[in-house]
Amino acid sequence: MDKPVVVKVGGALLENATALQNLLSALQTLQQHRPVVLVHGGGNGVELLMQKLGLETVKHQGLRVTPDEHMPFITGALAGTANKAICAAAYALQVKTVGLSLFDGNSVKCDVLSAQLQAVGTPTPDQPQLLHSLLAAKQLPVISSIGCDPSGRLLNVNADQAATAIAQLLDADLYLLSDVPGVLDGDKQLVSSLTQALATQLIQEGVIQAGMLVKVNAAQAAATTLGHGVTIGDWSTPDALVQHASTNNKHDYGTFVHAAVPQQEVQL
Numbered sequence: 001m002d003k004p005v006v007v008k009v010g011g012a013l014l015e016n017a018t019a020l021q022n023l024l025s026a027l028q029t030l031q032q033h034r035p036v037v038l039v040h041g042g043g044n045g046v047e048l049l050m051q052k053l054g055l056e057t058v059k060h061q062g063l064r065v066t067p068d069e070h071m072p073f074i075t076g077a078l079a080g081t082a083n084k085a086i087c088a089a090a091y092a093l094q095v096k097t098v099g100l101s102l103f104d105g106n107s108v109k110c111d112v113l114s115a116q117l118q119a120v121g122t123p124t125p126d127q128p129q130l131l132h133s134l135l136a137a138k139q140l141p142v143i144s145s146i147g148c149d150p151s152g153r154l155l156n157v158n159a160d161q162a163a164t165a166i167a168q169l170l171d172a173d174l175y176l177l178s179d180v181p182g183v184l185d186g187d188k189q190l191v192s193s194l195t196q197a198l199a200t201q202l203i204q205e206g207v208i209q210a211g212m213l214v215k216v217n218a219a220q221a222a223a224t225t226l227g228h229g230v231t232i233g234d235w236s237t238p239d240a241l242v243q244h245a246s247t248n249n250k251h252d253y254g255t256f257v258h259a260a261v262p263q264q265e266v267q268l
Helices: 011-015 017-030 043-052 068-092 129-136 159-170 196-204 210-226 238-246
Strands: 005-009 036-040 097-100 108-112 120-125 140-144 146-148 154-157 173-178 230-234 255-257
Touching: 005 017, 005 159, 011 017, 011 043, 011 068, 017 036, 017 068, 017 238, 036 068, 036 129, 036 159, 043 068, 068 097, 068 140, 068 146, 068 154, 108 146, 108 154, 108 159, 120 146, 120 159, 129 140, 129 159, 154 159, 159 173, 159 210, 173 210, 173 238, 196 210, 210 230, 210 255, 230 238
Parallel strands: 005 036, 005 173, 036 140, 097 140, 120 154, 173 230
Antiparallel strands: 108 120, 146 154, 230 255
16 A cells, blocks of 8 residues: 555634535545545634533643533534534545544544643554555545543544644654645745754744744644654645645645754764
8 A cells, every 4th residue: 555645634624615625626636646544623613612602711831721521512523513524525525434533443542631631632643454444445534633541531632643643653644734835934935845943943033933833833743753744735725735745745835844853962
């Protein structure tokens, strides 16, 4: 089997039916070249549901605190509504999908990240057999970022970390997609290759900030975990994604974020 591709999308994609259909159609084309897994978040949908239910969102050091009593709603929003909306859109395009959570088939095991964050999990790749069999059958696994610890406690997992664990599990290339084309330099030009040194420079200059800083940090963490680069790209240009992923990066697309280079010990 060719090296798989893991594509991660945020929940905002679900708010754009045309963009979702175009991406799914492109992933169907990509499946002719390489196996594909789609991992999704859904923060916008979760936040909207919390507001409708009158449930307060509390953050600790910038991260959402997730009480266990909120997990039925978060699980419903991510593993239910968001996951099935993507699967339904794929079904309409005759894309064969299977909707999953992280722990289905023991694919990814999770542990509680910290007591302060409560039902928030940190994922670790576990058993790839289910995903291997689905990919061999030309299915498109659509995986929500809901995990479970060994005691059966449902956990909310950061979607970038979830996608990284799946990519690690399958030794796959990882694409982190959003509504921006990639990292832009001070002249608003796309940075096609982002090394650790260049990223540090652009952050210090204030060029990479706010939402893009979060994306770059996530991509750097993923690249370091995987031991190879990760691509930040735009879901609104899915044909370019297909060309890039099916030709081993020979076509321009997004920003390729390099893994951090381990520091050499200084010889005295």
